[in-house]
Amino acid sequence: MWAQRLAKRTQRMRPSAIREILKLTDAGSILSLAGGLPASDLFPIDDVAAATQRALATNGARALQYGPSNGLVELREWAAGKRKGAKAEQVVITSGSQQGLDLIAKVLLDPGDRVAISAPSYMGALRAFDPYEPEYLPVDMDEEGILPDALEAVLAQGVKFLYVVPDFDNPSGRRATLARREAILEVCDRHDTLIVEDAPYRELRFDDVIYPPLFELAPDRVVHLGTLSKTLAPGLRMAWLLLPEALVDIVEQAKQAMDLHTSTFGQAVSYELVKDGALETRFPALRAHYRTQRDLLVDQLRDNLGDVLTFDVPPGGMFLWATLPDGMDGTALLRDAVEEGVAFVPGESFYPREGKPNTIRLSFSLLDEAGFREASARLARAVAKHQRAA
Ligand SMILES: Cc1ncc(COP(=O)(O)O)c(C=O)c1O
Structure with a gap:
């Protein structure tokens, strides 16, 4: 029935x-x-306990009250500070990157819209986009990332956005080279295509090679997703979207309709855990x-x-x-x-x-x-x- x-x-x-x-x-x-x-042996359980105490002791009422839909200002400032050229006003705190993927699809996709995705792609992203009924256009990859020629052919068909994980992709493990990042941006520029850059593994690099995130190369064209899931603990469900200014208001409204805001308590504890360079240590x-x-x-x-x-x-x-x-x-x-x-x-x-x-x-x-x-x-x-x- x-x-x-x-x-x-x-x-x-x-x-x-x-x-x-x-x-x-x-x-x-x-x-x-x-x-x-993630490896649970690396979860900083004592630090989380201490951060919780501090969050409650310093401003417990604020941590337990409703808060702004885009997130606590200090956490947004912290997230913006991680990326060159980013401002706190461009940040929306989300309950995991997974919610960020849902929000982006919700504000951008009508049924039948085309979405370019790397092939293979993080299946959780596809599951987040699915309810908005897009048509997927897969873009083949090699070891250096998605192939510019394949991307060209796909974008020529007209797509709403391209979804990629340029750093240590899930599932392929690949990192897009700088030349490839530039080539991807060049093709997207030519077709005026928005890019959704999902970067949960960016800090888990095993060498000293660092390429700029796509967001830093083209802030007007890129939505960037960051998360504490892989560097702190996924149970915090603490993540952020960095948005081109034109998308900030609509995403904030969608977030408000979805869950009002991410847990203020979680945000206050998370801020205590990451502030003053603590995450980087x-x-x-x-x-x-x-x-x-x-x-x-x-x-x-x-x-x-x-x-x-x-x-x-x-x-x-x-x-x-x-x-x-x-x-x-x-x-x-x-x-x-x-x-x-x-x-x-x-x-x-x-x-x-x-x-x-x-x-x-x-x-x-x-x-x-x-x-x-x-x-x-x-x-x-x-x-x-x-x-x-x-
Ligand atoms: C590529 C990718 N994006 C997003 C997520 C979801 O991350 P979060 O825990 O921040 O929702 C994952 C989790 O495995 C992932 O691999």
């Missing part, structure tokens, strides 16, 4: 592959290379941790699966994108892998339509050395079994 009464937009709300996979990995015996959860340890994790996974994959998996070593982030032999299907392999006790995300989940079936995403955020060794051995057994059955 209820099913017939659902709004048409719900037809696009498919069960997320992430959720299904997380369910699998709840079984204690499964070693998971699937989920993208965490970066060296985070980078060292995830770089070590990446190296451990890479070593085990080379030892156990060197002849079946090909991949580039990601220069940052939490994910390694690997290609299986031609003709092997990641989704079919996952079934054998779960039987062997290891999980990953099939690459196909990161494409809106048919993707590259012989790709998989492996997360290096959660296991330890012994876990990576065992997970890789199990994956190798699953591949062998799969090849025998084929």
Whole structure:
């Protein structure tokens, strides 16, 4: 009875592959290379307790009262201070970047509008955009980011915006080179296309190469999303949108209609955690941790699966994108892998339509050395079994 009464937009709300996979990995015996959860050992639990005390002691009533829809001014100033040329008036604090993606789609997309997306793309972004019923136009990538020629062909069809993750992409792990960033902006300029730049992994770099975010290269053309999820803790649900001035008011109104504002209490605590350079002091340890994790996974994959998996070593982030032999299907392999006790995300989940079936995403955020060794051995057994059955 209820099913017939659902709004048409719900037809696009498919069960997320992430959720299904997380369910699998709840079984204690499964070693998971699937989920993208940050390492919980690095959560600053004592610091959060102290920051909570301070937030309540310094202005507890304000932290517990309703607040402005765009966020507490000190947190907006802090977020603006992270990006050259940004002003606090351009910042809207959101409940996670995920809400920022929803807000952007809500104010920009009519049903049938085209959205250019990198192929592959963060599936959570596609799920956020889906209810607004866009048509996705995937843009192929190589190791240096999305391909300008492919982008040209897509933008020529007319799109509302381009969605990209230039730094340590989820799922591909890639970082767009400076030349590629400039080429992307040049094509978008020519077609007068807005860019949505999602940057949750930007600070998790494993080398000293730093390219400017697209926002700093073209502030009038770029919506930039930042978050504390990967550098502090995702449970805070604290993130921000940096918007071209023309979009600020409408996004603020949409945010107000959605939830009035992000938790003032959460914002006050978050500000205590990040102010005076406190967030940045965490970066060296985070980078060292995830770089070590990446190296451990890479070593085990080379030892156990060197002849079946090909991949580039990601220069940052939490994910390694690997290609299986031609003709092997990641989704079919996952079934054998779960039987062997290891999980990953099939690459196909990161494409809106048919993707590259012989790709998989492996997360290096959660296991330890012994876990990576065992997970890789199990994956190798699953591949062998799969090849025998084929
Ligand atoms: C590319 C990308 N964007 C956005 C998000 C969501 O981040 P948040 O926790 O800030 O909502 C994620 C989380 O995995 C992500 O990988």
